[in-house]
Amino acid sequence: MNLFLKQSILNPESSIRITGSKSETNRLLLLQALYPEIVLENISHSDDSNVMTLALKSADKVIDILHAGTAMRFLTAYFAIQEGKTVTLTGSNRMKERPIKILVDALRQLGAEIEYVENDGFPPIKIAGKKITKNKVALNADVSSQYISALLLIAPKFEKGLELTLEGEITSIPYIKMTLALLNEVGIKTKFEANKITVSHQLSIGHYPLSIESDWSSASYFYSIIALSNRGTQITLSNYKEKSFQGDSNLSKIYKLFGVETTFIGNKITIKKTGANQSPIKLDLNMTPDIAQTIAVTCFALGLECDLTGLHTLKIKETDRLEALKTELTKLGAKITVTNDSLTLGPSETINPNISIVTYNDHRMAMAFAPLALRVPICIESADVVSKSYPTFWEDLKQIGFKTA
Numbered sequence: 001m002n003l004f005l006k007q008s009i010l011n012p013e014s015s016i017r018i019t020g021s022k023s024e025t026n027r028l029l030l031l032q033a034l035y036p037e038i039v040l041e042n043i044s045h046s047d048d049s050n051v052m053t054l055a056l057k058s059a060d061k062v063i064d065i066l067h068a069g070t071a072m073r074f075l076t077a078y079f080a081i082q083e084g085k086t087v088t089l090t091g092s093n094r095m096k097e098r099p100i101k102i103l104v105d106a107l108r109q110l111g112a113e114i115e116y117v118e119n120d121g122f123p124p125i126k127i128a129g130k131k132i133t134k135n136k137v138a139l140n141a142d143v144s145s146q147y148i149s150a151l152l153l154i155a156p157k158f159e160k161g162l163e164l165t166l167e168g169e170i171t172s173i174p175y176i177k178m179t180l181a182l183l184n185e186v187g188i189k190t191k192f193e194a195n196k197i198t199v200s201h202q203l204s205i206g207h208y209p210l211s212i213e214s215d216w217s218s219a220s221y222f223y224s225i226i227a228l229s230n231r232g233t234q235i236t237l238s239n240y241k242e243k244s245f246q247g248d249s250n251l252s253k254i255y256k257l258f259g260v261e262t263t264f265i266g267n268k269i270t271i272k273k274t275g276a277n278q279s280p281i282k283l284d285l286n287m288t289p290d291i292a293q294t295i296a297v298t299c300f301a302l303g304l305e306c307d308l309t310g311l312h313t314l315k316i317k318e319t320d321r322l323e324a325l326k327t328e329l330t331k332l333g334a335k336i337t338v339t340n341d342s343l344t345l346g347p348s349e350t351i352n353p354n355i356s357i358v359t360y361n362d363h364r365m366a367m368a369f370a371p372l373a374l375r376v377p378i379c380i381e382s383a384d385v386v387s388k389s390y391p392t393f394w395e396d397l398k399q400i401g402f403k404t405a
Contacts, residue, residue, distance in 0.1 A: 002356070003383035003394060004405035005373035012228045014400040017238040019316035020044045020212030021246055022389050023175065026052050026070050027182050028210060030078055030080060030153050036203075038186060038208040042239060043332075044238050046389045062088045062346055067361060067388060069098060070146055072123060076103055076291050077150035080112040082129035082155055088117060088207045090124035094318060094361060096120065103147040110134045110158075122240060132158045141166035144313055148197075149179040154187045155199035166195040171313055174247020174287050181245045185210065214239040217364075218390045219269075220294040223251050223373040225400070226271050227258035227298050228341055233401060235271035241267070254291075257281055258298060279304040279347070286310025293368035297327055301336050312341035318388075319360035328369065331355050351376045364386035373402055 024165040032038040033056045038131035043049060055063050055075055065071045072091055079087045090096075101121035104114050113128040135158055141147060148166065156163035170176070180190045180197070186208045189200040211226035214237065222235050240249075244262040252262035252269070259275035281299050283309055285292050292311055299306035322338040329336050332355050335346035353376035359365040363385050370393075372378050386393040398404065 001384045002381050004379045005370065005377065006403040006405055007353075007375070008373045008402045009064050009399040010225065010374060012231050012232065013234055013236075015236040015238070015394050016222065016301060016399065018214040018390070018396075019392075020239075021215040022048050022217070023070070023178065023215070023246065024182065024212045025049045026074060027153060027179055028212065029053060029056060031182065031186060031193060033078065034154070034157055035186065035205045035208075037205055037207050039207070041209065041211040042214070042222045044122050044210060044389075045391050047387045047391070048389060058399050061086065062090060065089060065095070066089045066094045067095060069095070069318070071277050072098070072100065073103055073146040074153065074323045075142070076100060076114070076125065076127065077107065077154045079127040079129055080107050080114060081132055081154050085129040086127065087129070088124055089128045090117075092361075093221050095123055099143075100125065104149055106139045106147070106151060108135045108138050109368045110229045124139075131194055133160070134158075134257065135160035136163045136165075138165040138167055140168055141170040142168040142312075143171065143257075145170075145172035147177040148176050149380045152179050152183065152190075152197065152199055156183065156202040158201060158220035161201040162197075162199045163198045164199075166168055166197070168314055170195070172247065172289065174250075174289060178245040178247065180326070191282070211239075213241050213244060213246065215389070216240070216244060216246040216251060217290045218393075219268050219271075220248060220251055220291045221367045221371065221393070223255045223258075223260055223271055224294050224301075224368070225374065226273050227255060227277070228301050228371050228374045229273050231259075231273050231275075231314045234270055236268055240264070240269045248291055250288050251291060254283065254288075254295070258302065266319050277302050277304055281308075283297065283308055289313050290364065292343070293321060293364050296345060297368045297372065298328070300329055300332065300336075300348060301351065301372055304345075306343075306345045309341060315340065317364075318362040319365070321362065324360050324362065324365055326356075328355075328357050328365070331357075332372070336346070353377050354379070357383050361385055363390070367393055370397060370402075
């Protein structure tokens with residue numbers, strides 16, 4: 001489905017309720033599978049979380065997780081400890097290109113039985129679940145924090161818990177801290193000091209009802225929209241915490257650079273355009289790589305020079321996000337260069353209208369470029385890809401004033 005967005009004018013005031021964080025949901029779904037006493041509220045309606053739910057309940061020998069990268073990592077760890085159960089995890093063609101060797105190597109160090117079905121280091125993988133008795137492992141920490149989180153989530157079920165040593169620069173620490181915070185919230189003891197994480201063994205837990213906070217990554221698109229809007233325009237978003245487990249909550253600080261203020265009242269945030277934009281924008285997004293596309297498009301739309309670093313994990317996402325940004329922003333008239341871990345954008349005075357944005361089967365490409373409709377008409381190809389994390393995105397945009405053809 002291609003979606004043509006007309007040049008739009010935002011409503012002065014709007015309210016949106018975004019469903020639970022995909023990141024928190026998928027972690028808690030795995031914990032719930034290990035500890036059925038956990039009761040979850042405000043679960044994400046995303047494709048990734050639906051895939052995770054179905055996979056955890058599946059009795060099939062082959063489970064296809066499609067494009068769900070988080071599910072592939074978390075389920076690899078989960079099925080490695082399901083004694084007596086053999087499962088092959090597979091996915092889309094792109095998923096078969098996304099590395100999983102670091103996680104598989106770590107699980108093998110612990111005694112897991114995992115073999116590659118096609119290409120070494122990549123899905124599909126065949127997992128023969130067994131009891132894990134070892135409790136110490138080292139892991140290269142500079143590629144994806146999801147490998148680390150996958151191990152931490154199953155660690156309470158290890159006979160002796162887990163002592164995990166992280167080697168190299170640690171990427172996306174907020175996501176690791178989110179995982180540990182969720183473990184703590186259900187009563188599992190953890191410790192994170194220097195480059196070492198320990199998780200205690202936990203046979204069972206008490207009855208734990210948990211309400212999942214709404215997704216800050218999804219909120220980023222509304223921050224971008226407010227940044228491109230007239231002064232005084234505001235949007236209220238429901239079910240957010242001022243002290244959040246999600247690293248992308250740093251949006252409330254980052255978007256001050258674009259004149260956007262965040263007000264927390266109860267479980268809601270109101271974001272409002274109150275000031276001018278700063279330039280140039282220089283940010284290290286090593287801790288929050290998922291909002292890089294949003295920020296890059298915001299800068300381009302405002303004609304701001306920007307220098308974004310800490311982006312090395314973007315090359316192994318749903319697509320190579322750095323190259324995808326370069327290609328699509330160039331079509332719009334941007335002066336942009338990228339490296340393996342950075343993006344530099346020169347100031348621009350014009351935006352080419354009626355450009356068709358290729359989304360590369362990447363939900364964040366579709367949503368990051370949508371705010372440009374406040375400046376020029378734009379077409380988003382394969383717009384339904386947003387269902388991966390935010391199925392109601394286009395309906396919510398219409399609610400706040402966006403027009404479609």
